[in-house]
Amino acid sequence: MKRLITGAAFLFAAGTTLAQSDDTNLEATEVAPGIYHIVGGGGNFTLQSGDEYNVLYDNGMPPYSDAVVDKVTELAGDSIDFVVNTHVHGDHTGANAAFAGAGSYVVAHENLRKRLVEDPANAGGAEGIPVVTFNDALTFHINGIEAHVFHSATAHTDGDAIIEFRGLNVIYAGDIWFNYVFPYIDLDQGGTVSGFIAAQKKIIALADEDTVILPGHGPAGTRADLQAAVDMLEDAENRVEALVVEGMTADEVVEANPLADYHDTWSWSFISTERMTRTLYRELTE
Numbered sequence: 710m711k712r713l714i715t716g717a718a719f720l721f722a723a724g725t726t727l728a729q730s731d732d733t734n735l736e737a738t739e740v741a742p743g744i745y746h747i748v749g750g751g752g753n754f755t756l757q758s759g760d761e762y763n764v765l766y767d768n769g770m771p772p773y774s775d776a777v778v779d780k781v782t783e784l785a786g787d788s789i790d791f792v793v794n795t796h797v798h799g800d801h802t803g804a805n806a807a808f809a810g811a812g813s814y815v816v817a818h819e820n821l822r823k824r825l826v827e828d829p830a831n832a833g834g835a836e837g838i839p840v841v842t843f844n845d846a847l848t849f850h851i852n853g854i855e856a857h858v859f860h861s862a863t864a865h866t867d868g869d870a871i872i873e874f875r876g877l878n879v880i881y882a883g884d885i886w887f888n889y890v891f892p893y894i895d896l897d898q899g900g901t902v903s904g905f906i907a908a909q910k911k912i913i914a915l916a917d918e919d920t921v922i923l924p925g926h927g928p929a930g931t932r933a934d935l936q937a938a939v940d941m942l943e944d945a946e947n948r949v950e951a952l953v954v955e956g957m958t959a960d961e962v963v964e965a966n967p968l969a970d971y972h973d974t975w976s977w978s979f980i981s982t983e984r985m986t987r988t989l990y991r992e993l994t995e
């Protein structure tokens with residue numbers, strides 16, 4: 710549980726398991742004392758490391774689980790005591806079983822646990838199913854700070870958690886925020902666009918201009934960056950809604966391409982402009 714490494718940033722060298730592509734390197738940046746923004750392994754995750762306990766918020770994809778455990782343990786200087794999941798997707802929960810096998814307790818919202826009970830593969834196996842759950846919120850009182858883990862309903866999924874590191878002015882948004890790309894809103898697992906925007910606005914309300922906000926995908930950002938994401942999504946929804954009101958089908962809305970001028974900045978391999986448009990259409994019509 711003791712942190713041995715100090716400094717600003719680390720780039721983990723690729724091991725044999727991690728050497729398959731560039732994004733399997735784990736790059737860690739200390740954004741506040743003991744708080745590391747880690748990029749790689751499929752998505753982002755956040756390490757809270759200190760003299761008392763180590764807590765890891767999210768983790769990586771199953772093919773790299775053991776390597777992620779090794780590298781995060783190396784960074785923390787000791788084993789990870791608690792693993793908290795912000796949502797049920799495999800790029801954030803897939804190494805649960807590997808961490809549990811190394812002695813971590815897995816913690817998550819009760820809806821997330823229900824989904825992993827149904828499909829333990831997303832936890833890397835049944836061993837990765839959370840052993841501690843919460844409904845509204847829980848707080849870790851460790852390493853001299855409060856890490857407030859709170860739920861926001863029906864946002865990215867129906868089991869989301871956001872973490873406010875009180876006193877450090879850092880917030881980990883999980884996949885409530887994709888920094889400067891179109892967001893994935895998982896309508897099939899309880900997410901909604903309205904709940905997603907509401908959750909983003911909760912984070913903005915907690916932040917000031919100096920707050921470091923860590924997204925589930927993309928680089929660390931600021932309140933202004935997150936506000937830009939909210940502004941984009943609200944405007945995009947309004948544009949699609951105007952066409953829905955005209956009676957257009959989903960294909961007709963895609964053909965009209967109301968998000969065309971967002972494409973260059975926000976479209977990416979997973980959530981293209983068409984997919985974002987269809988998500989908004991579905992939200993507005995189902």
Ligand SMILES: [Zn+2]
Pocket residue numbers: 796798801865884893
């Ligand atoms: Zn996700």
